[in-house]
Amino acid sequence: MANRIAPNPFTPKSGMEPKFFAGRDKEIELFHKKLVEAKHRRYDHFCILGEWGIGKTALFKEFKKIAQTRRILATYVSIREFQESDRFINATEHLITHIPRSLPLKFETLTNFKKFLSGVGVTLPFIGGGIQVSEKQLSGDPQALLLDALMRLWKDLKQQTDTIVVLLDDAQNYKPISGFLTIIKNVLSDDEIQKKTGYLFILTSTNIGWDEFLKKHHPIGRFFTPVLTLHNLSEEETHFLVQKSLDSTGVKVSKSILKKIYEYTEGHPYELQILCSYLYENQIGRKITVRSWDTSLGLTLENLGQILLDTLIREASDRERQLLKVLASVEYPLEWKSIIPLVKNMAKSFPSHSVGKFLSRLLEKGLIQQPKRGVYKLPDRMFREYILRLE
Ligand SMILES: Nc1ncnc2c1ncn2[C@@H]1O[C@H](COP(=O)(O)OP(=O)(O)OP(=O)(O)O)[C@@H](O)[C@H]1O
Ligand SMILES: [Mg+2]
Missing domain, CATH: 1.10.8 (Helicase, Ruva Protein; domain 3)
Structure with a gap:
């Protein structure tokens, strides 16, 4: 129809696949390289870091498509948010029931894997081809169960692919049970897995989330390398x-x-x-x-x-907000010295001697950045526009 307009081609939602995927050449090149290495039985599990909305999920969906065009099976798992009350076994259950979900094949064909699941008491009513875990909780040793599950799945799939790419999105969600990443690492370093299977694991995480894992479990950082950080598009x-x-x-x-x-x-x-x-x-x-x-x-x-x-912004106190407004009032980063008269101008009662203290709090909260010593700016232009419009 001549006067109809085409549907909106933009994707204003997190996790939504873009109509046109832009950039990320370096990351895609690395992925191709890792697939080639995997073909030669070298599985270099790696990690992709990036802040909210930078395109971690979109990149994973792209990876999945790329792998599948090369006839390599790939599965995408969105790691759910775990709580303090969760145990490793819950994460194991989540992982082993989700890994087969987005494999491009019929679940019924996974005979070994299905046998394994029913053996450990997980029944699988089929709903729309998906898997639903029974009320009964999985029990046993999380590491042994994960290992066993991966072995069985491999047995079912080894005729069809030389590698299974497992894309684990949002690893920061393991935070309350962060030791689970060590379990994944142990399983992937297991002799049997290394010799007999072909798994390539890739993780994403937020930068802060990853730093926290590293603080607690150093070897994780050495295991999932290289670490790529996603930046804005050019x-x-x-x-x-x-x-x-x-x-x-x-x-x-x-x-x-x-x-x-x-x-x-x-x-x-x-x-x-x-x-x-x-x-x-x-x-x-x-x-x-x-x-x-x-x-x-x-x-x-x-x-x-x-x-x-x-x-x-709710994390900022009134004083901190006043400082944010001062930083938003100009288009360029401000030196500490020039902030004081500006903030005094805006709020006479502002205690000048505390400017430094409030600035460091804002830095800690990630609400401002420090491009150079003694110089401060807002994280980005949108944030600035937002602050300018605040009451
Ligand atoms: N390379 C890209 N080209 C075009 N659009 C993209 C690209 N990467 C991401 N997008 C779009 O940006 C938005 C955010 O992407 P995505 O959800 O993948 O980010 P994320 O890092 O996973 O975010 P979150 O922190 O919410 O999980 C989505 O609408 C997505 O379609
Ligand atoms: Mg995402």
Whole structure:
């Protein structure tokens, strides 16, 4: 229909597969390299770190597709949030019941694995081809059970693939039972697993989450190497993403808006998907121009506020907020010395001698950054816009 507009090509949700996947050349190249090494029976389990919304899940979904085009089986597991009350056995149960879920094959064909599960008391009613664990909890030694499960699964699949790629997303969710990563490591270093199977494990985690594991369990860091950190997309990749996503929609974006998209999001995938999604909604006559900008930016900040920024800002005290506003009042990083008169100007009663103390608290909370000694800035442009709009 001539006057219909194509559905919104942007994906303003965490975990949503983008219509057009941009950048990540280095990470994809490394993955190809690891697949080749795995073919030669060298399984170099590695780790990908990145902050919220930077594209960890999207990259994993891409990895899965890449592996499968090469006829290598890959499975994606989203690690659920574990609690202090959880035990290793719960994590084992979660892992062994989720690993087969996203394998591109019929569960019924996994005869050895199915036998194993029923042997340990996990019954599997089939619902839409998926697996549901029975009320009865798995019991036994978590490490032995995980090892056994992986051995059996391998037996079922070794005719079809030379490697099974296991993508474990959000390993920081193991935090309350962080020793579970050591169990995974032990299983993967087991002689039998190394000699007889072909598993390649890849993890993602938030940076802070990973640091905490390393503090408690040093060898984990040496085991899951290399560690790649995901960063924002470049300006070129951002422009490419926006234009490619719009390609089949007939909607055009002006050059100045393209530039602004990068200027405000700095190539953060989640931020730019939300912003572009609103820009698309607010197009006029199939054109995204400066007329659509203010409304879309406002909606983006509202949306980011709800999911993230509000919680961050709630962690700041009144004094800390005043400092944030001072930092937001200019476009460049501020030196400690120039912050004092600015904050005094805004709030006369602000105790100058405490500026340093409040700045270090803001740093600890991740609400500001320190690009150089004695110099402070807000984490990004969106955050700045958000602070500027606060009451
Ligand atoms: N390389 C990419 N190209 C295009 N869009 C991307 C890319 N990476 C991520 N996105 C988009 O950005 C958004 C956030 O990505 P994703 O959910 O993968 O991030 P994440 O790091 O897993 O976030 P979370 O911390 O919420 O788990 C999604 O809408 C996704 O479609
Ligand atoms: Mg994710």
